[in-house]
Amino acid sequence: MFEEDIEEEMTDPEVYVEASVVVLDQDEKVRREMYGDHRRYRFAPATGHISGPLIADQPTETFLRTVETVVDYAIQEVGVSLREKTGERIKTFARVRKENQDDPRGKPDVKIMAEVVRCIDDPDRLDDLGF
Incomplete structure (x- = not known):
């Protein structure tokens, strides 16, 4: 962006x-x-x-590859210090949200990715989100 x-x-x-x-x-x-x-x-x-x-939504595979790239970078980046287990929880969160996108309360890719970034910054958010 x-x-x-x-x-x-x-x-x-x-x-x-x-x-x-x-x-x-x-x-x-x-x-x-x-x-x-x-x-x-x-x-x-x-x-x-x-x-x-x-920004238009991407196909599921494309979107989840992007999430994986972002999360894996955060795990490997020294300044972020994200644990692998937490990274997997974030990826699961993104996958579930993307799979439920057709739900009337579903969120577009941009909002899901924004939440992914927030969770990288503050992993405790995952608990609040039920993940």
């Missing part, structure tokens, strides 16, 4: 975030691929940065 505090020349709004599956009713029988956000976003041609907060 780009968070540098620099100014860039942006285009007029013209970029749409790719479509994702949206559940249209509570019993999950009606599903349709559509844009989760209909707004157009600006982008910086020089760098490719896109303005806007929406």
